[in-house]
Amino acid sequence: MDIPTPLTQHSESFTQRYRRYMRARGLAYSSEKTYLYWAVRFIRHGKYQNQSDIRSGDISAYLEFLVIKRNVSPNTQKTALNALVFLCREFLKLEVEDLAFCKSKKAIKLPVVFSHSEATAVIEVLDYPFKLIAQLMYGSGLRLNEALRLRLNDIDFNAGTITVRSGKGNKDRQTLLAKSLYADISKQITQVNLTHDRDLSNNLGEVYMPFALARKYPNHAKSLHWQYLFPAPKISKDPRTGRHLRHHIMDRTMQRRMKLAIAASKITKKAGCHTFRHSFATRLLESGTDIRSIQELLGHSDVKTTQIYTHVVGMHHCGVISPMDK
Template sequence: MILDVPPKLPDNPTRFMDRLRALIRSRNMAYKTEQTYCHWIKRFIRFHGMQHPSVCSAKEVEQFLSHLAVQRNSSISTQRTALNAIVFLFREFLEQPLDELSFELARKSRRLPTVFTHDEVRTVIDHLQDESRLVARLMYGSGLRINEALRLRVKDVDFGMQQIIVRSGKGNKDRATLLPDSLIEPLGLQMEICLALHKKDLAQGHGEVYMPTGLDRKYPSAGREPAWQYLFPAAKLSVDPRSGVLRRHHLLDRSVQRAIGSAIRKAGIYKQANSHVLRHSFATRLLEAGYDIRTIQKLLGHADVRTTEIYTHVVRKGGFGVRSPVDEGF
């Protein structure tokens, strides 16, 4: 089952959620954004007893957002995400812009990210095997999110320029990040495995990969070309829910997440952590090495430098590189 490919919509959608999804896709928004917006809009509708949003007003929106803050104890970022989804619903889909809103603001602040030391990361990676091991090394070595690593295609790894191009990352933006020296050889071997599997699929009448929106129409044969193949292909072919075509997708994020979670436990690390901690650790190591915060922001793909600045609170020695006076002796 393919979980990160948007399912096919009717040619002339009539159902509420289908029309909403069609509008989101017409704006070329990321599928993750579509999933998030639809999730919060459904929550809003259920909160008001399945009442159609077109008969709701700013009052109903304020009630829902206040409920998230007071009864659900949601974080600031969660409440803001819900607000963005509902504003999109009213302003863009219903064409009923909301008046100024007044609601209870969430007070639960953002938690500091969990970070591993370099030795802890190395121990975790030592407990991983095969593709999961290489994906973990990419996340730590290049600062990739797990799905950014899994969605890499052959053409996105530039050995000559020694960089990795992340396509349609968070916010549906492209960016370039570094290709570590130590990963050049293993990524080259992974590419050979990927292309050999692709050659086998072609011989069996398959070999066509999922193409980003619109490119399958513009370049009908590109999906069968080696450059577009996923660098981390799935072990089995699966049916594309949009087209019904039998294709080889990339590894599922949940399988790699489970492997990394298991490796963390085997490593005897008791911090509250998941696969994303490898990306956090990448950013923290660069800060500790003295790299400029703006450079780190670009490598991570953060739209706002304030998001990157949170890592300044978790670098070693007290969070700010400060030496405690008690360490001076008495």
């Protein structure tokens, strides 16, 4: 469940106070969970008994421990660094001086991508509505949870765009909406409308709304345009309020379906839902789309992250031919 867990209003525990601080700062719930995870790991490693025992000077030693003893990847070490600097500098108001530590040199692997025929083969194995979710990941470059969290008002047929709300880094962006999917998405919206009408007739029909929007627009939770494009088959209970809502399809459900579809397609690559996003970027690069446009569509904050796909495309795309093929 990606709904923020309720907070005990008057609790003075470290984790509850830290959660309250992060929510007041407007961090995405995924960031909140990640930052809390690394804070707890850091505290346990340092064997701190009280908040006052925490020292920002210990961050470097912990980051080296992750590399030397845990053999973590550069991305994992970078995530831990960001989380611990936020903890010490922002929450604890400690001075964080220039950090000197051994950086992870673990090789960064190239992303696995499907060929177009492999992508379409996997998609054809999936049934409704999982097929459409996969088509959106491949056709629009969406992460799995970005696709699952789409609301009806995020689809713009006139502009041919999808708006991704609060994506990675808590940023909004727009990406492509494939024209070939217009009919199927329209059918899905019709189905959502029928489900929503049935829920309303049973005095239900609410969906999860972020706290700020829930307070500002209390009636929007029951409006059609805020309904999820891929609603869950069953009503669930909101852990914060106790109200019964219709959430979206859960990520683990889609991941299970995807694993079975890849196996049924006889594909031996180490692939999953995210492979469609990698494949989207690779197809655009192969067709001559400039790297900056791909960066914006994917929502990467740094173009260096996008440039890895230039290695995926490979030398064959530059016209280099093996001597064996001459």
